[in-house]
Amino acid sequence: MSGVDPVRPGPLLGTAPNPDAALSVRGLTKRFGSFTAVDGIDFDVPRGQIFGFLGPNGSGKTTTIRMLTGTSGANAGAALVLGEDVLSHPERVKKRFGYMSQKFALFEDLTVEENLRFYAGVYDLSAEEFAKQRAYVLAMADLRGRENELTANLSVGWRQRLALGTATIHQPELLFLDEPTGGVDPVARRHFWDLLYDLASRGVTLFVTTHYMDEASHCNQLAFIYRGGLIAEGRRTTFAAT
Amino acid sequence: MRSLSRIGAVTAKEFIHLLRDRRTLAVVLALPVLQMLLFAYAISFDVKNVATVVIDLDKTPASQAYVSSYESSDFFTVVGTGDDLAAVDGVFDHNQALIAVVVPSGFGRSLAAGEKGSVAVYLDGSEPTAARVGQAFSTALNQVYSQQVTIRWADAQGLDVTAAGQLEPRVRTWYNPEKRSSDYLIPGLMVVIIMVVAVQQTAVSLVREREQGTDEQLAISPMRRWEMMLGKVAPWTLLAFLELAVVTAVGMWFFDLPLRGSIGVLALGAALFVFCSLGLGLVISAVAPSLETANMLGLLLSILPAFILSGFAFPLSSIPGWLQVVSCLFPARFMVTITRGVFLKGAGLAELWPEIAALGAYAVVVIAVAIVLTRRRR
Numbered sequence: 284m285s286g287v288d289p290v291r292p293g294p295l296l297g298t299a300p301n302p303d304a305a306l307s308v309r310g311l312t313k314r315f316g317s318f319t320a321v322d323g324i325d326f327d328v329p330r331g332q333i334f335g336f337l338g339p340n341g342s343g344k345t346t347t348i349r350m351l352t353g354t355s356g357a358n359a360g361a362a363l364v365l366g367e368d369v370l371s372h373p374e375r376v377k378k379r380f381g382y383m384s385q386k387f388a389l390f391e392d393l394t395v396e397e398n399l400r401f402y403a404g405v406y407d408l409s410a411e412e413f414a415k416q417r418a419y420v421l422a423m424a425d426l427r428g429r430e431n432e433l434t435a436n437l438s439v440g441w442r443q444r445l446a447l448g449t450a451t452i453h454q455p456e457l458l459f460l461d462e463p464t465g466g467v468d469p470v471a472r473r474h475f476w477d478l479l480y481d482l483a484s485r486g487v488t489l490f491v492t493t494h495y496m497d498e499a500s501h502c503n504q505l506a507f508i509y510r511g512g513l514i515a516e517g518r519r520t521t522f523a524a525t
Numbered sequence: 526m527r528s529l530s531r532i533g534a535v536t537a538k539e540f541i542h543l544l545r546d547r548r549t550l551a552v553v554l555a556l557p558v559l560q561m562l563l564f565a566y567a568i569s570f571d572v573k574n575v576a577t578v579v580i581d582l583d584k585t586p587a588s589q590a591y592v593s594s595y596e597s598s599d600f601f602t603v604v605g606t607g608d609d610l611a612a613v614d615g616v617f618d619h620n621q622a623l624i625a626v627v628v629p630s631g632f633g634r635s636l637a638a639g640e641k642g643s644v645a646v647y648l649d650g651s652e653p654t655a656a657r658v659g660q661a662f663s664t665a666l667n668q669v670y671s672q673q674v675t676i677r678w679a680d681a682q683g684l685d686v687t688a689a690g691q692l693e694p695r696v697r698t699w700y701n702p703e704k705r706s707s708d709y710l711i712p713g714l715m716v717v718i719i720m721v722v723a724v725q726q727t728a729v730s731l732v733r734e735r736e737q738g739t740d741e742q743l744a745i746s747p748m749r750r751w752e753m754m755l756g757k758v759a760p761w762t763l764l765a766f767l768e769l770a771v772v773t774a775v776g777m778w779f780f781d782l783p784l785r786g787s788i789g790v791l792a793l794g795a796a797l798f799v800f801c802s803l804g805l806g807l808v809i810s811a812v813a814p815s816l817e818t819a820n821m822l823g824l825l826l827s828i829l830p831a832f833i834l835s836g837f838a839f840p841l842s843s844i845p846g847w848l849q850v851v852s853c854l855f856p857a858r859f860m861v862t863i864t865r866g867v868f869l870k871g872a873g874l875a876e877l878w879p880e881i882a883a884l885g886a887y888a889v890v891v892i893a894v895a896i897v898l899t900r901r902r903r
Contacts, residue, residue, distance in 0.1 A: 352745045374747065382745040386738025390538065392545045397538070404534025405746045407527045450742075459745075 295325040302366040305330045305457050305488035306351065311360035313346050320346045322511040323360065328490065328504065330456075333483050335502030336492040343511040344492040348459050351490070352382055365456055378406065381455035385465040387446035391435035395426050398434055398449055406453035413452075420448030423478060440471030447478060457488045464498065476501050531748045535756025539730075543760060553726075553764060557718045557772045561780075564714050575600060575659045576622040580607040585633030591644070594670050595626060600662045613647050623649045624659045636674060708783070711776040712864035713837035716857050718772060719765050719795070720802045720831045721824075726761055727806025728823035731899070732816050750896055758803040765799040766792075776868075785871030794863040794877070797884035801856035802827070804891030811898035830855035837861055859883045 300307035306328040313321040321343040328334040338344050349355035351362055353373020362369050367376040389398050399420060403413040421427045424444035426437075434442065443463070451458060460479075464472045479501070483489055491502060499505055506516040543550060579592050595601045604622055607613070613625040627645040635642040646663045734740040743753060776782035806823060813819035832838050834848065835857035841849055852858045859880040866872035866880075874881070 354741075354744045377745070377747040380745075382742060384738055384741060386741070388738040388742035390542070390737070390739060393538065393541055397541055401534050401538045402746075404530050404537070405743065405748050407530040407747075 295327065298325075300361050300363045301327050302363055303330075304328055304363070305332070305365060306334070306490065307361075307363040308351070309361045311347070311350060311362055312358045313343075313350060313355070314358045319511050321350070321357075321508075324508065324511075324513045326506050326513065326516055328488060330488050331483065331486050332504050333479065333489045333491065333502045335499050335505045336490060336508065337494065337496070337499055337505060338492075338508035339494055342508045344508060345461055347508070348382075348461050348490070348492065352380065352459060353377060378453060379455055380457040380459065381450040381453065382459045382461070383446055383450035383463050384461040385463065387442050389434045389442060389446055389449065392433065394431050394433055395421075395437070395445060396430040398445065399452060402449040402452050408453060416452050416454070420445075420452065423481075424448050439467055440474065443467055443471065443475055444478065447475070451482065451487075455487065457490065458482065460489060460491045462492055462494070464493065464495070472498075527747070528749070528752050531752045532756040532759070535748075535753055536759045539757055539760045542730075543764070549726075553722055553768070554771075556722070557715075557768050558775060560718055561711065561714060561772060561775055564710055574602045575624055575662075576604045577601040577624045577626060577659075578605045578607060578613070578616045578622040579603050580610065580612060580625065580627045582609075582630045583628050583632040584630075587633035587636050587642075588628045591628060591632070591670060592626070594666060598662070598666060600659070617647075617649045624663065626663070642671075642674075707776075707780040708869060709865075710837075711772070711780060711782050712868045713835065713861050715769060715772040715776075716798070716835060716860045716864055717828070717831040717837060718768055719799060719860075720857055721827045722768060723761055723765050723799055723802035724806040724809070724827035725820070725823040727758065727803045728809035728813065728819045729816060730757060731807060731810035732813055732819040736816060750899060754807060754892070754896065758800070758807075761803060762796070762799050765802075766795065769795050782868060784868055786867035787873040788867075790872070790874050790877055790881070791864065791867045794860060794867075794881055794884060797881065797888050798856055798860040798863075800888040801884055801891055804888060804895050805856070807895035808891060808898060811895055826855075831857040834858060835861045856884055856887050859887070 295309065298309070300309050304327045306326070308324060308326050310323045310325060311321055312319065312323050324347070336344055336347070346355065350357045351364055351369060353364075353369050353376075357370050360370075364376050365379050369376055390401070393401065396417075399417055400413070403416070408416065421430065424441065424447070426441065426445060426448075429437075429441075434445065437445065447463070464475055467475065476498075479489055479491070491498070493499070504518055507514050577595055579595060581588050581592055592603075596603050601624065605616065607616070607625075610627060613627070616622045616625060625647040627647065629643065629645070632642045632644065644667070646660070646667075648660055731740070734743070773782075773784070777784060805826060809822045809826060810819055813822055830852065834844070834852035834855055835841075837857070841852060841858060844852070862880050863877050863884075866877050870876075
């Protein structure tokens, strides 16, 4: 940890996880053999926040998301997602959160419509729900009139917005975004953040990982992770002042 | 109910993938017909018209009569004659003939004297099947010919040999009396085709989802692993059945393949076999790090065992003992027994239940292994 302050015991250390928060993490640890990928991190994300999870590549961001979304177990610690213990019962909360990664997770040989329909089926949406969400996503992503276009033919910005649409087709209360703006040009990035603000304004909690420091300014709460440990955590104004 | 919606979503999506990928679809549908034509015509194990060279060093009426018996036979085609033994080497080296028959000088004199005449038959051993069959026919032909000679000689001597007891074996081949190799090959070939398509496609499909990131997306969704697998294998099960029907139809119409046994048992065996192959494909996709590796492993683990370790090309009894044990690791050997049994022997559940049971057990085990392996990846 040369050049970085050692992790100081935070105010949350040893407290009970908060069931009212969108996310509440205590002492979360993940080891791969002798390598500790995530080392006893603590944080709370109140509902409706845009939480920026910052750190360089390989610092443990994605591993943390995997544990919080129930796709990877933890070696120690507790994690409440929307008040549910996601480490032992991920299936209880999976329908209530969404996830979008840099890879966009779209089927390129399927049309816009077919991609939406597939994810609607995955989340078991009723016909009415699907009709409503389809209209919303097409408007949001500016894809009206292009429903029957193959996803492969869309430019990156459109694909990114469609990916956001499929990731939110089930109207999640909490959305994990793992480096969602990687490989996208600055204009499309700004447009994308406008959409994220719109989601946040409707009460959706956003958990965004990034290694772009400028994107931190979009968040109202930040945490810095380095080599598996949290090195700083707090409201954005705190960091802006220092 | 929710499972049904999710499985349906995956199946619908897989069908779209399939219909949109025209090239794969064309290959999948044309491959069986193409393979059948290739195998049934080109790679026939029937031996006919074996190129033969005749070297008559005797040049008597007796030797010429003997040589003409080769010319009039269906199994041999006399492609040339020679004047000395050294010609054999040249003919074999240039692949002009597989068999050389040499009649030594003195052949006619020996026969006339009532002695045993001898001829030499040389075989090109570098093509063992043709050589073995050629040898058998040549021996038979010599026997028939020497019998005629004997009878003629006895006649000339005023003896009645027909009264003398002669032992004559009568060999009958059941199920395939004409020993047509297409009858023997096509039931095995359909196993190979189904296995290649099913293993290959599923092996590739999960790896592709991983590379696209959709696998991760679905792992985070409420979709369960088994729902995704079931949704994925459903379209390929249907396609495999379609292929089975095509191969059966082509086999029956063009190659007069008999269908003597129960179609129900064939369908049951095929369904289980398809699940076994799909499971094997899923295991490959769970361990393969990239699309290329999945492709290679899929080919290797489907074609090789289906050809070599199934009894399709070589009888299982003729491969080494440890390989026979290895062959049980692949479902093809059980299915080849089932297709041959149903098509050629008219077998039903009463005869084939051990193979059906083996396939059922295999399907359960291999799909369980696939689910465990894909889970362990994360």
